[in-house]
Amino acid sequence: MKNKQYLYFFQDYNFVYKNQELRVTMTFGVCNSKNFETVDSMIAEADRLLYNGKISGKNSVRY
Incomplete structure (x- = not known):
């Protein structure tokens, strides 16, 4: 799953800004557009x- 690959990349990557290491977490909400009648829904x-x-925690992909 490509989304989880991005998640793990950012989780393991060491970002440095002004000589300070930053830890990044990401959470995604993903759905298939074919299952909905409108863009708003x-x-x-x-x-x-x-x-x-x-709510469940950091670094997750929800489908």
């Missing part, structure tokens, strides 16, 4: 999945 579902992932 698709975005609402992706947003719901995103917030579900944030």
Whole structure:
């Protein structure tokens, strides 16, 4: 799954800004556009999945 590859890349990457190491976490809410009649309903579902992932913890992909 490509989304998880991005997640692991950023999780393991050492970002440096002004000589200070930064840790980055990411959470994704992903849905298939074919399952929705409108763009608004698709975005609402992706947003719901995103917030579900944030509540559950960092570094996750929710489908």
